Amino acid sequence: MGNVPTKESRSRSSTFSSNSGIQPPSNGDMTGFITRTSVPRRYATSSAMNQSNSNNNLGGLLSNNTSSLLDFKKSKRQEEKDRIQELHYLNLLVKYNENVDGGYLAPFGTYKSNLDFNTDIVRKLIINRELSPFYTPLQDFDESWSENELLIILNQLPLHAIDIAYSDLEENLEDDIDNHKIHKSANYYKRQEQKLKLKNLLIKIKNLQKDEELKFMIEKEKAKSSDNTNVEISSNDLLLALYQNPLECPICFLYYPANLNISRCCLQPICTECFVQIKRLDPHPPHDETSNNQNNADKKFLPHTLISEAASCPYCASPEFGVTYDTPDNIFTGIGSNVKPGDYKIVKDNEFDDEDVDEEEEEDDREEDVLDDEEAVITSSDSASSSPLKSNPEPESITKQSSSIISITKRRRRRSSLAANAPGVITIDMIRPDWEQRLTSARNKLERKAATATAIHASNLLLNGDEDSSRSRSNSNIMMTNSNRNSANSHLVQLQTVEDRMIEEALRLSIIDEEERKKKVEAEEEAKSKK
Amino acid sequence: MATLPKRIIKETERLVSDPVPGITASPSDDNLRYFEVTIDGPSLSPYANGKFQLELYLPDEYPMCAPKVRFLTKIYHPNIDKLGRICLDVLKDNWSPALQIRTILLSIQALLGAPNPDDPLANDVAQEWKQDEQKAISVAKEWTEKYAVSKD
Numbered sequence: 001m002g003n004v005p006t007k008e009s010r011s012r013s014s015t016f017s018s019n020s021g022i023q024p025p026s027n028g029d030m031t032g033f034i035t036r037t038s039v040p041r042r043y044a045t046s047s048a049m050n051q052s053n054s055n056n057n058l059g060g061l062l063s064n065n066t067s068s069l070l071d072f073k074k075s076k077r078q079e080e081k082d083r084i085q086e087l088h089y090l091n092l093l094v095k096y097n098e099n100v101d102g103g104y105l106a107p108f109g110t111y112k113s114n115l116d117f118n119t120d121i122v123r124k125l126i127i128n129r130e131l132s133p134f135y136t137p138l139q140d141f142d143e144s145w146s147e148n149e150l151l152i153i154l155n156q157l158p159l160h161a162i163d164i165a166y167s168d169l170e171e172n173l174e175d176d177i178d179n180h181k182i183h184k185s186a187n188y189y190k191r192q193e194q195k196l197k198l199k200n201l202l203i204k205i206k207n208l209q210k211d212e213e214l215k216f217m218i219e220k221e222k223a224k225s226s227d228n229t230n231v232e233i234s235s236n237d238l239l240l241a242l243y244q245n246p247l248e249c250p251i252c253f254l255y256y257p258a259n260l261n262i263s264r265c266c267l268q269p270i271c272t273e274c275f276v277q278i279k280r281l282d283p284h285p286p287h288d289e290t291s292n293n294q295n296n297a298d299k300k301f302l303p304h305t306l307i308s309e310a311a312s313c314p315y316c317a318s319p320e321f322g323v324t325y326d327t328p329d330n331i332f333t334g335i336g337s338n339v340k341p342g343d344y345k346i347v348k349d350n351e352f353d354d355e356d357v358d359e360e361e362e363e364d365d366r367e368e369d370v371l372d373d374e375e376a377v378i379t380s381s382d383s384a385s386s387s388p389l390k391s392n393p394e395p396e397s398i399t400k401q402s403s404s405i406i407s408i409t410k411r412r413r414r415r416s417s418l419a420a421n422a423p424g425v426i427t428i429d430m431i432r433p434d435w436e437q438r439l440t441s442a443r444n445k446l447e448r449k450a451a452t453a454t455a456i457h458a459s460n461l462l463l464n465g466d467e468d469s470s471r472s473r474s475n476s477n478i479m480m481t482n483s484n485r486n487s488a489n490s491h492l493v494q495l496q497t498v499e500d501r502m503i504e505e506a507l508r509l510s511i512i513d514e515e516e517r518k519k520k521v522e523a524e525e526e527a528k529s530k531k
Numbered sequence: 532m533a534t535l536p537k538r539i540i541k542e543t544e545r546l547v548s549d550p551v552p553g554i555t556a557s558p559s560d561d562n563l564r565y566f567e568v569t570i571d572g573p574s575l576s577p578y579a580n581g582k583f584q585l586e587l588y589l590p591d592e593y594p595m596c597a598p599k600v601r602f603l604t605k606i607y608h609p610n611i612d613k614l615g616r617i618c619l620d621v622l623k624d625n626w627s628p629a630l631q632i633r634t635i636l637l638s639i640q641a642l643l644g645a646p647n648p649d650d651p652l653a654n655d656v657a658q659e660w661k662q663d664e665q666k667a668i669s670v671a672k673e674w675t676e677k678y679a680v681s682k683d
Binding site: 110111113114139163164167250251252253254268274277278281284312313314315317 | 534537542592595625628630
């Protein structure tokens with residue numbers, strides 16, 4: 001613990017070095033900064049600080065090397081992160097030719113935040129028919145609409161709510177807690193850089209989505225004007241089969257085809273777009289621990305007490321929210337099927353064999369179901385390129401409607417609530433498997449914070465009891481200490497000292513950051529000139 | 532201003548077309564996410580006959596996070612502090628996207644009927660509530676009379 005004064009004097013000296021020199025500091029100082037940055041600086045305990053300090057003048061070259069190696073590793077990691085991020089956002093593009101049972105593999109864009117679910121996993125689940133596909137929602141629905149009216153609306157639906165989903169692309173960049181500071185930290189610049197990168201990526205994604213939308217429109221126009229229909233565009237039969245009896249999702253209030261996901265516990269419907277929004281709360285201390293006295297609570301805060309609980313069902317609050325999904329009885333198109341959505345024709349009830357329906361609902365042996373189901377649809381879809389409008393509408397569709405209602409209710413009644421680990425249940429942790437990692441990092445962060453706090457606390461205690469160390473401090477302080485030494489008011493001095501130290505520390509950090517920034521600029525310029 | 536999500540539009544419409552007895556909520560003209568709310572104090576509670584003003588704001592993430600609600604009328608209640616902030620689990624960690632403006636306001640009304648001094652927000656009030664419930668209730672009645680009952 002005797003290292004504190006050393007640390008103190010060092011931080012002072014660095015204060016002076018930059019005060020006296022507007023030009024960059026001497027080499028010795030530079031390496032000092034580098035060594036310090038190569039230890040996890042912000043959270044380093046004072047002893048670590050001291051170590052790096054003693055290395056200061058000896059190992060200039062060495063530390064230079066290690067820091068460049070670290071930089072290299074860092075940039076590699078950053079590249080990897082950027083790549084993953086780009087893939088993630090590319091996966092969020094709705095593409096009309098990536099469709100499953102008339103829905104898509106990416107969300108419509110009702111929500112613009114919380115899109116950090118694992119897109120690869122969700123896409124796989126949808127393709128495997130374990131989760132309802134992302135259907136384009138209907139904003140409104142009225143039972144009195146005729147089929148033609150419904151079709152007109154359905155055919156006008158876009159792939160994605162671009163305007164809503166990317167609406168705050170223009171803002172937010174300047175939003176930063178450090179914005180008001182004159183000397184901004186290196187982290188600030190890093191954050192800004194990251195934000196700019198993300199913004200550019202989002203602009204790119206937005207444009208890609210626009211292109212996709214345009215393609216989709218053109219193909220739909222073509223289909224209207226000629227027989228040359230694009231098989232990837234859902235046929236009117238498919239649209240009607242899906243949307244004639246839509247259900248309102250109780251969370252977003254939008255209308256979806258009735259084959260929504262069903263909560264495992266209380267059998268309530270939820271659309272996939274809302275389902276992927278539901279996630280664990282950020283790691284937090286358990287509730288019993290939170291006391292009213294803030295200080296008390298802080299002291300009790302041990303890192304390992306942070307917890308993270310699986311989200312509960314939004315409807316019945318059962319823990320570990322999960323859903324199951326039953327594929328629609330008579331629709332099987334797109335990825336994983338031989339039937340393209342454009343070829344889909346409504347199957348007459350009598351062509352449909354009850355056994356198929358039953359098998360289809362089994363959760364296991366999905367592959368086999370898939371084959372059975374396929375045959376059922378293919379047999380009726382041989383005349384693929386026929387008229388886009390339905391030929392014999394009224395009576396058939398009514399029977400179909402009622403039969404589908406019956407089958408939905410039948411299915412619901414058949415299933416009772418399931419355990420979170422039952423086969424076929426998709427939990428929210430399955431689509432965000434990184435929760436454990438988040439918890440660990442939150443705990444580590446808190447631990448580091450606690451360590452820093454302890455270090456500061458300890459050094460203050462030391463300062464307090466040790467007159468020598470305060471003597472080596474600024475003159476004014478000594479005056480203060482001396483004059484007040486015998487007075488009962490030593491508490492005030494203590495406060496003063498703490499404040500001084502905090503200011504010094506802030507100065508020191510900002511100087512280090514400034515140096516880092518300069519170094520970075522230099523490095524960039526160097527890189528440019530090399531090019 | 533960004534377009535309003537369908538859910539908020541529909542909730543607002545339904546609040547107007549099918550109002551909850553004893554509760555009003557109307558969106559402000561310049562910000563449709565901001566609601567002016569009144570809640571009638573439940574009869575048989577110290578807040579009976581009071582009409583309490585509240586403000587309610589739907590954050591960007593709504594319905595994935597809870598609406599922000601605050602009492603504007605002064606109220607003497609162990610779970611509501613001087614600034615009108617409310618200690619209610621469903622406004623915090625127990626928020627569920629299946630809840631609505633309507634249900635949250637009903638919960639607040641229920642909280643008026645059932646103060647919970649064991650999980651306080653206003654410590655002094657809770658203390659008094661626990662020490663002398665009768666006196667606390669009479670203070671609550673007084674405040675209701677003073678601040679929440681219209682004079683005309």
